[in-house]
Amino acid sequence: MSNLIQYSVFDMDRTITQGGSYSPWLIYWAWHEAPWRLAFLPLSLLAGAAYVGKLVSRGRLKEINHRLLMGRRVPMDRIAPRAEGFARWMVPGRTFRGAQARIDAETAEGRTVVIATASYTFYVHAIAARLGVKHVIGTKSQRDASGAVLARLDGENCYDSAKRDMVAEALPPRETLHVRFFSDHHSDAPMFEWSDEGFAINPTPKLRALAETRGWQIIDWD
Structure with missing residues (x-):
């Protein structure tokens, strides 16, 4: 292990943050930049119901909410x-x-810390910086020729197996790595399986059961 490059990958929402960040970000943005957009919150709830009913994908739901509460560009x-x-x-x-x-502690140990999150990188980088984390892998938005952010995903929503694939693509070759992974949610099972060490943080019931089966460490912090 001493010859391997050591990475510690953290999910963000409900692993580092005490709740989700995407909906609070959208409301924060609308409140400060365009309060009239808060009138679209009922439409956002309808879009959420459409997702629950499997009428739209998780990625498409993000695009809809982005368009409603931040605007097209x-x-x-x-x-x-x-x-x-x-x-x-x-x-x-x-x-x-x-x-x-x-x-x-992971940083002090000499490990490279990465946040890997389904949240949008255009605001996660600022959160990561305040946490002392330099590296972010997350969901990206398309940009126009001027660099403005558009209400369209650029590539995959960084969730489930797509998160594992995006992390694998961003990091050095797997055989050169030792990877620890920290997350609260069972949707990150592909990342847990891909990693050398897993830490289930304040886990959902499904993740707790999976962690007990797989031998991943369970930590309830704060």
Whole structure:
């Protein structure tokens, strides 16, 4: 193991943060940039019902909510300062102290810490920076020729097996690595299976049962 490149990969929502970040981000954005868009929240709930009914995919649901609450096109120079403000609101007040302590410990051990999340990278980078994490793998949005963010996914939604594939593509060859993975959710089972060590953090019942079967460590922090 000493000759391997050591990575520690963390899911973000409900693993590092105490709740989800995407819906709070959309509401935070609309509240500060275009409060009239909050009138679209009932439509957002209808889109959520369509997802539950399997009428739209998780990725398409993100695009719909993005379009409703942020708009079709937003210049990045407008998003960046709001992302910084949102990150200050999230960290440390809405993150687990145990998560920050573990990130710091993994870094001190000489491991490269990565956040791998289904949330959009255009605001996650600001959260990661406040946590002391330099590397982010997440869901990307398409950009126009000027670099403005569009309400369309660029590639896969970083979720389930797509997260594993995106992490595998971003990191060095698997045979050169030792990987620890931290997550709260059973949808990350492909990442757990791909990793050398798994840590189920405040796990869902399904993940807790899976962790007990697979021998992954279960940690309930804060």
